[in-house]
Amino acid sequence: MFFVLLTAGILLQITAHDTTKILGYRFQQLAGPVLRIRRTVEPSNPLPPKDSPGQFVSQAEYNKLMTRYNNEHAELLALEKRYSELARIRTSLPKPGPGLIVAEVIQTAITPNQRELTLNLGAQAKFVKPGYYVMGNDTIIGTISDVFKSTARVRLVTDGHHVLPAGILLEGAKDYIPTQINGAGDDTCKIRLLPRKDYDIQTGNAVFAMKRTGFLETPILIGKVSAVKPDEKSPLLWDVTVQPACDVETLATATVIVMDPPDETGP
Amino acid sequence: MKWSRFLLVILVVMLLDAGQWMQILAVGPQQIRPDLLLIALVFFAGNCAAGEAMYASFLIGLAADLSSEGSVIGPCLLSFGVFGTLLSQIRRVVMIHRFVFQALTIFVTALLVLPSMYLLIYAKTRQGLSHPATAILGGAVYTAAVGPILWKLLSILGGWLGFHQPPPYAMRRYV
Numbered sequence: 001m002f003f004v005l006l007t008a009g010i011l012l013q014i015t016a017h018d019t020t021k022i023l024g025y026r027f028q029q030l031a032g033p034v035l036r037i038r039r040t041v042e043p044s045n046p047l048p049p050k051d052s053p054g055q056f057v058s059q060a061e062y063n064k065l066m067t068r069y070n071n072e073h074a075e076l077l078a079l080e081k082r083y084s085e086l087a088r089i090r091t092s093l094p095k096p097g098p099g100l101i102v103a104e105v106i107q108t109a110i111t112p113n114q115r116e117l118t119l120n121l122g123a124q125a126k127f128v129k130p131g132y133y134v135m136g137n138d139t140i141i142g143t144i145s146d147v148f149k150s151t152a153r154v155r156l157v158t159d160g161h162h163v164l165p166a167g168i169l170l171e172g173a174k175d176y177i178p179t180q181i182n183g184a185g186d187d188t189c190k191i192r193l194l195p196r197k198d199y200d201i202q203t204g205n206a207v208f209a210m211k212r213t214g215f216l217e218t219p220i221l222i223g224k225v226s227a228v229k230p231d232e233k234s235p236l237l238w239d240v241t242v243q244p245a246c247d248v249e250t251l252a253t254a255t256v257i258v259m260d261p262p263d264e265t266g267p
Numbered sequence: 268m269k270w271s272r273f274l275l276v277i278l279v280v281m282l283l284d285a286g287q288w289m290q291i292l293a294v295g296p297q298q299i300r301p302d303l304l305l306i307a308l309v310f311f312a313g314n315c316a317a318g319e320a321m322y323a324s325f326l327i328g329l330a331a332d333l334s335s336e337g338s339v340i341g342p343c344l345l346s347f348g349v350f351g352t353l354l355s356q357i358r359r360v361v362m363i364h365r366f367v368f369q370a371l372t373i374f375v376t377a378l379l380v381l382p383s384m385y386l387l388i389y390a391k392t393r394q395g396l397s398h399p400a401t402a403i404l405g406g407a408v409y410t411a412a413v414g415p416i417l418w419k420l421l422s423i424l425g426g427w428l429g430f431h432q433p434p435p436y437a438m439r440r441y442v
Contacts, residue, residue: 001318002352005325009348012332013341017392024338028285035286 089138089255099258101128105251106151112185115159117142119152119254127258128152131215135255136246139221140164140209144256154254157209157222157244160185165210167219168194168201168240176208177201181222181242189223191240192231199238201228207242214259221245268319269429273311276424277330280307280417285334292413297398299405301413304331305380308347309373309414310421312354320358324351337394342387346380366415373414377407 012020028035057065082102089100107118121128125147132144134154142156143164155162162183167176168191177199184190194201203226208219226243230236283289284303293300304327311323328347332340354376381403389395396402 002321005321005348006345009325009328009341009345013345013387013391015341017339020340021338023340024333024335027333028338031282031285034282037286037288 085253085255089135099127099260101256101258102253103152103256105254108249108251110249113160115156115162115183115185115248116145117154117156117248117251117254119154119256120150121152121256122150125150125152127260128256129260132259133209133216133220133257135220135257136248136251136253139223139245140216141244141246141248141251141254143215152256156248157181157183157189158185158187158248159183164222165212166191166222167208167210168199168225169206169208170200171202171205176210176219178210181207181209184241187243188226189242189244191242192237194238194240196230196236196238201225201238201240203228216257217259268315268323269427272428273323274326276421276428277304277307277327280304281330281334284331294409295401295405297396297402297405299402299409301410302331302377302381302406303413303417304334304343304347305377305410306373306414306417307421308351308380309354309369309376310418312351313358313372314422314425315355317355320355321348321352324348324355327351337388337392339388339391341391342384345387346383350376350380350383369415369418370411374407374411377410378403381406 085102086100101121101124103119103121103124105117106120109116109118117134119134128144128147130144130147133140134142134144140157142154142159142162144152145155146153157164160183164181166179166181168179169176177194179191179194181189181191189207191207205225207222207225209216209222210219211217223242223244223246225240227241229239231239280303289300290298308324308327311327312320315323325344325348328344328351329340331343331347332338335343354372382399385396385399385403
């Protein structure tokens with residue numbers, strides 16, 4: 001009889017689990033109400049309220065820990081804010097680049113000869129290189145000109161020495177008019193060398209920083225055409241004035257588009 | 268033995284063993300609990316006649332399979348059946364009336380039953396324990412520690428269950 005039972009056991013053992021588990025499930029189903037009975041265990045010594053200095057540690061230690069907690073909480077809030085900003089940029093732009101670094105604007109230098117910003121990048125400065133594009137309010141405001149240990153200098157698109165590949169998108173058009181945008185040295189930019197007979201440029205047309213391998217993966221808005229007139233020196237060409245969409249003088253943070261990002265940048 | 272009463276007792280032990288209330292006895296990160304059916308196995312194998320012990324062992328094994336968390340049918344049936352039957356044979360020369368011996372017998376049986384059971388479960392489902400040594404040793408110690416209590420309760424029911432407890436081997440010549 002032992003061998004009969006043993007054989008039955010072996011047969012059940014080698015039968016596929018999917019077949020035999022039905023027996024177990026049936027038992028669990030039938031005995032479910034009984035099996036689910038349990039005693040609720042209440043803690044015999046409930047924890048005291050959160051704010052009870054002196055309960056576990058001394059008052060001095062409590063104050064020290066609370067100070068540290070408040071500082072950590074403030075840092076957490078700052079990180080959450082930065083993360084939200086990054087997430088917002090990620091969702092608002094089609095494909096800005098592999099990584100984004102949000103940095104605080106610590107200095108704005110707006111003079112007739114230079115139009116620059118200084119960004120506080122901290123430890124992330126090592127990931128930033130000259131030429132990287134910088135955004136403010138979801139538009140391109142300039143490019144990195146110099147990188148230092150923890151800061152970087154941004155040359156604005158309006159700087160007189162700044163040149164960027166750009167594109168004008170006419171109303172209803174699907175293709176950009178390829179061109180170059182130069183800083184005018186004031187609050188605007190200039191686009192020249194566009195033949196008047198070929199392009200019907202209107203005020204209000206959008207101007208984009210164009211895709212550039214290694215720096216920008218998709219066109220991003222710079223501003224809009226604010227004035228169009230025939231060039232004074234070459235009347236067959238347009239003299240286009242572009243008003244950047246972002247007012248950099250009130251900008252608190254800027255975002256650097258990093259093409260070779262570290263793992264911890266970006267959401 | 269009155270088998271209907273035996274089945275009722277095993278059903279109660281089975282429900283106790285599988286019920287959520289046993290969580291209050293769980294210890295450690297692996298939630299190690301005493302195996303009540305294993306205690307019942309040692310009790311019946313140690314107190315029933317050899318033939319009855321064999322049936323009882325396989326039935327308790329089937330109960331353990333049915334009440335197991337993964338509902339894996341077969342591993343407990345085989346390991347409980349085989350080692351329960353072996354224990355019923357050894358019982359003829361080993362006295363397990365004292366609490367210490369009861370705990371020791373349960374501990375040794377658990378050390379034989381649990382590894383074979385986990386191996387058979389792995390063979391069937393390809394799912395193993397993350398820390399098998401801790402689960403086996405911890406389970407064996409915990410079951411052995413709780414064993415004499417359940418043993419005592421089952422001993423009280425011995426007459427009602429109707430099984431004949433044979434006298435120890437050393438005393439048989441005087442019976």
